[in-house]
Amino acid sequence: MILTRNKGLKSKTKYRSIWADITGIIVTVIVFILPFYFLVVNAAKSQEESFRLNMSPPEKWLLFQNIAKVVSDYDWHVLNATKNSLILTIFSVFFLIIISGMTGFVMHRKRDNTSAVANFLVLTALVIPPAIVPTIWVLQRIGLYKTLAGMIAIEVAYGLAFAVLIFRNFIGTIPKEIDEAAIVDGCTGWNLYFRIIFPLLKPVSITIGIIATAAVFNDFTNPLYFLPGDENATLQGTLFAYVSRYSTQYNLLFADILYITAFPLLAFIFFNKRIVSGMTAGSIKG
Amino acid sequence: MKKKRIKSPYASSLYWPAGILYMVLFFIPTVLSLFFSLTRWTLQEWEFIGIENFTLYFSEENLRIGFRNTIIYAVLTSGLKVIFALYLATFLSSKLRATGFIRSVLFFPTLVSTIGVGITFSVLMNPYEGIINAVIKSVAGFFGKTTDGPGWLIDPNLLPIVSIALVDVWKGVGIATLIYIAGMAAIPRDYYEASSIDGASTRQQFYKVTIPLVRPAMFSVIILSFVGGLRSFDLIWAMTGGGPGFISDVLASINYKQYTSGYYGLATAGNVILFVVVSILVFPLSRYLNKKEVVM
Numbered sequence: 001m002i003l004t005r006n007k008g009l010k011s012k013t014k015y016r017s018i019w020a021d022i023t024g025i026i027v028t029v030i031v032f033i034l035p036f037y038f039l040v041v042n043a044a045k046s047q048e049e050s051f052r053l054n055m056s057p058p059e060k061w062l063l064f065q066n067i068a069k070v071v072s073d074y075d076w077h078v079l080n081a082t083k084n085s086l087i088l089t090i091f092s093v094f095f096l097i098i099i100s101g102m103t104g105f106v107m108h109r110k111r112d113n114t115s116a117v118a119n120f121l122v123l124t125a126l127v128i129p130p131a132i133v134p135t136i137w138v139l140q141r142i143g144l145y146k147t148l149a150g151m152i153a154i155e156v157a158y159g160l161a162f163a164v165l166i167f168r169n170f171i172g173t174i175p176k177e178i179d180e181a182a183i184v185d186g187c188t189g190w191n192l193y194f195r196i197i198f199p200l201l202k203p204v205s206i207t208i209g210i211i212a213t214a215a216v217f218n219d220f221t222n223p224l225y226f227l228p229g230d231e232n233a234t235l236q237g238t239l240f241a242y243v244s245r246y247s248t249q250y251n252l253l254f255a256d257i258l259y260i261t262a263f264p265l266l267a268f269i270f271f272n273k274r275i276v277s278g279m280t281a282g283s284i285k286g
Numbered sequence: 287m288k289k290k291r292i293k294s295p296y297a298s299s300l301y302w303p304a305g306i307l308y309m310v311l312f313f314i315p316t317v318l319s320l321f322f323s324l325t326r327w328t329l330q331e332w333e334f335i336g337i338e339n340f341t342l343y344f345s346e347e348n349l350r351i352g353f354r355n356t357i358i359y360a361v362l363t364s365g366l367k368v369i370f371a372l373y374l375a376t377f378l379s380s381k382l383r384a385t386g387f388i389r390s391v392l393f394f395p396t397l398v399s400t401i402g403v404g405i406t407f408s409v410l411m412n413p414y415e416g417i418i419n420a421v422i423k424s425v426a427g428f429f430g431k432t433t434d435g436p437g438w439l440i441d442p443n444l445l446p447i448v449s450i451a452l453v454d455v456w457k458g459v460g461i462a463t464l465i466y467i468a469g470m471a472a473i474p475r476d477y478y479e480a481s482s483i484d485g486a487s488t489r490q491q492f493y494k495v496t497i498p499l500v501r502p503a504m505f506s507v508i509i510l511s512f513v514g515g516l517r518s519f520d521l522i523w524a525m526t527g528g529g530p531g532f533i534s535d536v537l538a539s540i541n542y543k544q545y546t547s548g549y550y551g552l553a554t555a556g557n558v559i560l561f562v563v564v565s566i567l568v569f570p571l572s573r574y575l576n577k578k579e580v581v582m
Binding site: 017020021024025028031032033035038039053054055098099100102103105106107109110114118121125126127128129130131132133134135136137138139140142153154156157158160164179183188189190192193214217218220221224225235236239240243250253254257260261264265267268 | 295300303304307308312319381382384387391399402405407409415416420513517519520553554558560561568569
């Protein structure tokens, strides 16, 4: 530690690091910030102005008017889609955390044939693509096709493998003595998990929660297959549909993208530290 | 000991919710797909037609393009992410001041809607009105040359799928970088101190210490992005819809087109083909990578 710090004080290294800083920032701004800047200025323009598709700032900022127009257009279709997307995301993430945590726990602690099979199933589910049309057929049989409840079940089922894997690895870092102390006091089974272990999983639950929220909220493909119908539309679906509706109104198209991006953007601003540290904590291990 | 007589304190019933969901919505449909891929199917009734779906699927010319594009897309996205993310992570693990800012910015696209990113970039890549070609033209003009710039998404050859792959890398490199950063954080500082006492340069440390020890993270990145690349659909669908013609179709978009045309048996056969392609490529790859890890 001392060695590296002394090295860092050498003027040559310091000089080079300033250039690295500046280059890094410039490249990041061009590659990652400019597309967002383009999106924001064009979402704030009038129709004629946005048609030129350039980077210049709008003559008059119409951002909120444009977003209000997008949200209220077509009989408040986007507002209804916002409601659907939020319901879908909140319930899917909630059930995913509850269900995959308990599975990861029993998989890690109770080594038997079931856990071996479960391990195998988790790894295969991570890799192989789901069979879509047969899933629609199954959903029709059980009456969940084209329902939000069915869509929530699908999102949880498809998110299970990844979440179980991360929960199981994290549970490996919780000492078994904690379970044993609880068991001696007569706390076993579901109580052992939900009263003793689950509260200890808070950091990894937050990580899973963030990843799953982004995945479900931004999911376009699965609702496209399993939740068709205008009244069921989610935000991603409306966005796709509006490409043709707004093909001559780039300002409204970009305002729609911006409105949808605002949800993850707000989450990002509030949880930035958490997201990055949580992601690094959870994403890799064994 | 008496262990066998005591009821285990860990309840197997904790498996049930996940097990039921997995069985009903993943396992059973996967098994059913093997059967329904051999039928002409309307979702209400089916008629067994043997391997006709598969022969039909393989006889189509656009399938060849779809196969080629799926492989190109997966190899290109995972390859570029593995390399870019490694350098970015090395840069961001150093003690520079800008790392916090760059890290956040780099990560943000992962949280953003794929459809939104796809639409935005297809506007930026518009060959006539798009900003990217406007910049290329003015740079070329500065050097006294004239060019129309590449056709990006409307080029009749490989360029559309490559352009989409580049946007995929733009969006996904942040998460790959985070996986690397986590892997690098786990490397003990002692190795760097010991090697620098022995006179190793920064470059030597990177190749002889960082790369070998960050290998588990590298393998996670390879597998995750390769699987994602083989299965990807939404970005391609948002940017070109598989077009122009079938030039940028991949297996997943061909399956979707068959599904919307009502060819459910054919779409399921396509699903089985995708399933087989992914399994054939990924399971040996992951076994190979795991073996290398043990040797190390």
